[in-house]
Amino acid sequence: MSVAVVGAGNLGGAIAAGLLDAGAVAAADLRLVTAHADTAAVLAARLGAPAGTDVAAAVAGAEVVLLGVKPAGVAGVLPEVAGALAPGTVVVGLAAGVRLAALAAGLPAGTPVVRVMTNTPVRIRAATSILAAADATPAPAVARVRALFDALGTTHVLDEDLIDAATAVAGSGPAYLFLLVEALRDAGAALGLDPATALAMATTTMEGAARLLAGGAEDPVALRAAVTSPAGTTAAAIGVLEEAGLRDAVLGALRAAVARAEELGG
Ligand SMILES: NC(=O)c1ccc[n+]([C@@H]2O[C@H](COP(=O)([O-])OP(=O)(O)OC[C@H]3O[C@@H](n4cnc5c(N)ncnc54)[C@H](OP(=O)(O)O)[C@@H]3O)[C@@H](O)[C@H]2O)c1
CATH class of the missing domain: 1.10.3730.10 (ProC C-terminal domain-like)
Structure with missing residues (x-):
């Protein structure tokens, strides 16, 4: 599965490392994006996977795009992500509080969107992840995302209305x-x-x-x-x-x- 991580910081970088460790994604199929070239270079050296600062280049052709930027940064990256998405690519919001409707509003109509709240034991593939999908997101797209997070620990699928409560229990x-x-x-x-x-x-x-x-x-x-x-x-x-x-x-x-x-x- 080809996966782009837009915002490969503490959380996005840990997810990427876990996916590589688990063999869920091959290094050649991973594209990591940070805001700064120097952090991208450190990440590429640490994980042995391609990393850079070009959002569009990373997103083009990815089957799953994980948005790992801070909540306040999500609206800023969505236009670049939207411009480069291939049809059927699933976009996954990892930011606390950023709702499915806000993600969908910044993406081409019909883009499958999913929210995932995970926690820091993701670093050792012992995460507790909570997944919520938009009603319009097809089941195979949800399953694709679930497979990634199952490789990183335990996953619970909930209605979006419960994701903040689940964040309070497991995310924090x-x-x-x-x-x-x-x-x-x-x-x-x-x-x-x-x-x-x-x-x-x-x-x-x-x-x-x-x-x-x-x-x-x-x-x-x-x-x-x-x-x-x-x-x-x-x-x-x-x-x-x-x-x-x-x-x-x-x-x-x-x-x-x-x-x-x-x-x-x-
Ligand atoms: N940390 C946790 O335990 C945790 C748990 C659950 C959920 N979350 C969620 O995860 C998200 C990220 O948290 P974090 O702690 O991982 O933050 P972080 O370490 O600051 O990571 C943010 C990453 O986004 C990159 N970035 C910023 N603007 C960008 C842009 N325009 N294009 C591409 N990349 C960009 C940054 O690049 P540079 O490094 O080059 O600045 C950095 O790599 C938050 O939304 C938070 O709600 C975090």
Whole structure:
């Protein structure tokens, strides 16, 4: 499959690297575009794939175009993309908040459009990606995009109306978990542990807990109960977190992320 990444920065570059690693796209079939020639040169050397600054040259002949520019940059690149699209090429918006209708409005009538929100574990092909397609986008075009993101981790297909909520859970989600690990490191250090040891312990604990969850045999409530003896140490700690309003804080955080996605989309 030939894929152009217009805006191969942190996210677009990680997607490109993952697709190459997975063997989902051959280097010769990948075209990477950045705004600056020097970043393109670094990328080409790092990934061994063609990279440059010419949007039209990259888009011409691509079967899938991934738009990896910042949300505010999407409207600026659409005319160049539109001018070079081959019929049937699928255009995929990766930007938070930029709606399918806004993408379609900047592209030739009938262009298949899809939105994908993914997250930074895409770097290690452990992404959680959420895909929403316009009603008019044919199923084979959606399947083409889904195949790319399935190669990079787990994909969920949702209605576009839910994509901001999914962004709040999964797109931004790694940051919440990193914050929790940071807090565990700092609290462990406050209790006398060496910070590096506390960080290592928090990291492997998160990894082990995630693997238990991913095993799918038990839900998080059952897994938590299994660690929480009545009146034990975990019960004492969980009681403090509940009393501090952890659940309300998480709901408030997700609502703030959704509101921000709506603002970014304009
Ligand atoms: N980072 C994440 O975890 C994450 C997660 C989910 C979604 N997203 C979405 O991904 C998008 C990009 O985020 P990012 O963190 O990857 O940003 P980034 O690192 O700044 O990447 C943006 C890329 O776009 C390039 N670019 C800017 N204007 C361009 C133009 N006119 N033509 C071609 N390329 C252009 C930049 O080139 P130069 O490097 O040469 O300036 C850069 O390579 C955002 O819309 C964001 O909502 C990001």
